[in-house]
Amino acid sequence: MLVAVAWPYASGPRHIGHVAGFGVPSDIFARYQRLRGARVLMVSGTDEHGTPILVAADREGVSPREIADRYNAIIVDDLQRLGLSYDLFTRTTTRNHAEVSQDVFLTLFEKGYLLRQTQQGAFSAATGRALPDRYIEGTCPHCGYAGARGDQCDNCGKMLDPADLIEPRSRIDGEAPVFRESEHFMLDLPAFAGALTEWLESKTGWRSNVRSFSLNAIAELRPRAVTRDIDWGIRIPLPEFADRDDKLLYVWFEAVIGYLSAAIEWASAKGEPEAWRAWWQNPEASHFYFMGKDNIIFHSVIWPSILMGYGSGGTFGGGPPNLALVLPDNVVSSEFLTMEGQKFSSSRGVVIEVRDFLERYDPDPLRYYLTAAGPETQDTDFTWAEFIRRNNDELVATWGNLVNRTLTIAKKHFGEVPQARALTAQDEEVIGAVEAGFDSVGALLAAARFKAALAEVMALAARVNQYLTENEPWRLVSTDRERAAAVLYVALRCIDNLKVQLLPFLPFSSQRLHHMLGFAGVIAPMPDKVTVMANDDPHLVLTGDYQTPEAGWEPSRLTPGQALGELTPLFRKVEPEQAEVELAKMAASS
Numbered sequence: 001m002l003v004a005v006a007w008p009y010a011s012g013p014r015h016i017g018h019v020a021g022f023g024v025p026s027d028i029f030a031r032y033q034r035l036r037g038a039r040v041l042m043v044s045g046t047d048e049h050g051t052p053i054l055v056a057a058d059r060e061g062v063s064p065r066e067i068a069d070r071y072n073a074i075i076v077d078d079l080q081r082l083g084l085s086y087d088l089f090t091r092t093t094t095r096n097h098a099e100v101s102q103d104v105f106l107t108l109f110e111k112g113y114l115l116r117q118t119q120q121g122a123f124s125a126a127t128g129r130a131l132p133d134r135y136i137e138g139t140c141p142h143c144g145y146a147g148a149r150g151d152q153c154d155n156c157g158k159m160l161d162p163a164d165l166i167e168p169r170s171r172i173d174g175e176a177p178v179f180r181e182s183e184h185f186m187l188d189l190p191a192f193a194g195a196l197t198e199w200l201e202s203k204t205g206w207r208s209n210v211r212s213f214s215l216n217a218i219a220e221l222r223p224r225a226v227t228r229d230i231d232w233g234i235r236i237p238l239p240e241f242a243d244r245d246d247k248l249l250y251v252w253f254e255a256v257i258g259y260l261s262a263a264i265e266w267a268s269a270k271g272e273p274e275a276w277r278a279w280w281q282n283p284e285a286s287h288f289y290f291m292g293k294d295n296i297i298f299h300s301v302i303w304p305s306i307l308m309g310y311g312s313g314g315t316f317g318g319g320p321p322n323l324a325l326v327l328p329d330n331v332v333s334s335e336f337l338t339m340e341g342q343k344f345s346s347s348r349g350v351v352i353e354v355r356d357f358l359e360r361y362d363p364d365p366l367r368y369y370l371t372a373a374g375p376e377t378q379d380t381d382f383t384w385a386e387f388i389r390r391n392n393d394e395l396v397a398t399w400g401n402l403v404n405r406t407l408t409i410a411k412k413h414f415g416e417v418p419q420a421r422a423l424t425a426q427d428e429e430v431i432g433a434v435e436a437g438f439d440s441v442g443a444l445l446a447a448a449r450f451k452a453a454l455a456e457v458m459a460l461a462a463r464v465n466q467y468l469t470e471n472e473p474w475r476l477v478s479t480d481r482e483r484a485a486a487v488l489y490v491a492l493r494c495i496d497n498l499k500v501q502l503l504p505f506l507p508f509s510s511q512r513l514h515h516m517l518g519f520a521g522v523i524a525p526m527p528d529k530v531t532v533m534a535n536d537d538p539h540l541v542l543t544g545d546y547q548t549p550e551a552g553w554e555p556s557r558l559t560p561g562q563a564l565g566e567l568t569p570l571f572r573k574v575e576p577e578q579a580e581v582e583l584a585k586m587a588a589s590s
Helices: 016-021 022-036 051-060 065-079 095-110 189-201 208-218 249-267 294-310 354-362 364-372 384-413 425-446 449-469 473-478 482-504 508-514 578-589
Strands: 003-004 043-048 088-091 114-123 136-139 164-169 178-187 286-290 330-334 336-340 380-382 528-533 540-545
Touching: 003 022, 003 249, 016 294, 016 330, 016 336, 016 354, 016 364, 022 043, 022 208, 022 286, 022 330, 022 364, 022 425, 022 449, 043 051, 065 425, 065 540, 088 189, 088 208, 088 249, 095 114, 095 178, 095 294, 114 354, 178 294, 189 208, 189 294, 189 330, 189 508, 208 294, 249 294, 249 364, 249 473, 249 540, 286 294, 336 425, 354 364, 354 482, 364 384, 364 449, 364 508, 384 449, 384 473, 384 482, 384 508, 384 578, 425 482, 449 473, 449 482, 473 578, 482 508, 508 528
Parallel strands: 003 043, 003 286, 043 088, 286 330, 336 380
Antiparallel strands: 088 540, 114 178, 136 164, 528 540
């Protein structure tokens, strides 16, 4: 199972809207797949080339490399603190990534899939620097949407070029770009139209917005540039460009190749340089891609075309077993998250950076909110009041309360998991309902329906809470100790099952609960920051060993007589008035 996660730009800190799209959903999926026994390779890294880095460097008066280094370190730290279990989170400025990207370019060129054509390029009127497609906005010529970007219209799904836009303007300074002719290498997308259509039509299990958006794009495919007039990026691997740094590989082209290059780097760092092939040249391997909706076309149309064109060729694809590279099995795209009714905007103070959030709140409540109320299939709005309500009413009052009152009574009166001498039909029924969650919740997680899966687990937690309320073990301990023991045993066994079912969503608190239940070992491994060598190129990455022999996606192994551990609250209540404090901070920074 390859879990391929969109690459965040290293042009600034990432905010919670970013991790709602690429970060939390991918980690939930990867952790579930590992629990059920799948061999998972989860890869990504910071996207460090292209104009966004140059714009940030110009703004601060430093080099692009300084910007990339600084924000790579911040993003790596943020994602580690959020518990995202990457097997490798690297960066696109490595020598390995450049070599893989150049190999893909050369292979496509030699196979005739890259055409040399002249097109109208967009340049800044103020600086003369080339403007990337996404830094140009205007009115869509097809549907009249005023916020269309230079690469696609999010309203109607049409693929665009900047010159197509009506009244185009630069997002950097608001000025109209200057268009002039420039020769580029173009990926011959129309050559793949038939194969793409057949492949996409077979993906009946995809989210409907992703599938329809992608099929609509195929209707008007045209060649698309894979080079740009820019001086920060990867060189074109042809002799005539050997000494030129004014025309380089376009960032969108080499960034998606990063999924392959990261897998190759991961294998090299392990000392098993061919290990990546088990994921990329194995017809049995599954590939799931995670991103926000503004990246759908790149992953459902352009990247599959690149993979089809590359096939089993090139330096890397040509090795044993000489099979074509695996195409995406699913493109899991989330919609957009807004904040207090507005689009995220650092310049206007409408932003919550991940690092700032985690300075004041724990990671699990954020992961919970972004799943339960996040933009899985439609745009949603983050509000501080709703975040606090869900934290208090759902995490603290439902799940946290169930854990706290059950373990507190069991610890105080028994000190261990009590012995249940006889179970009633009600006892067996609640145990069976919770254990059935491994099938129902698992099926939803496998289908990337994370919101529904989380709701299912929380409904089971509420059911166990109701069972506890009806049976009142706090009263029974003084009137019928044997029955109290049975009720607490049932509740503890259900809690142990729910702990595993909630682990993909809430890894930090699930790990703490594991120890409170008296288990040793790690069930929710966390990523580590380490320095690796790839092609004699040392750099900081996120990685980890995520094997979990202590846990699997299976019913509880909790046994009577097991000593309970030290008890601590799973979650912290947040006073509702804190919402006004956070809103005041936003207002002060705008």
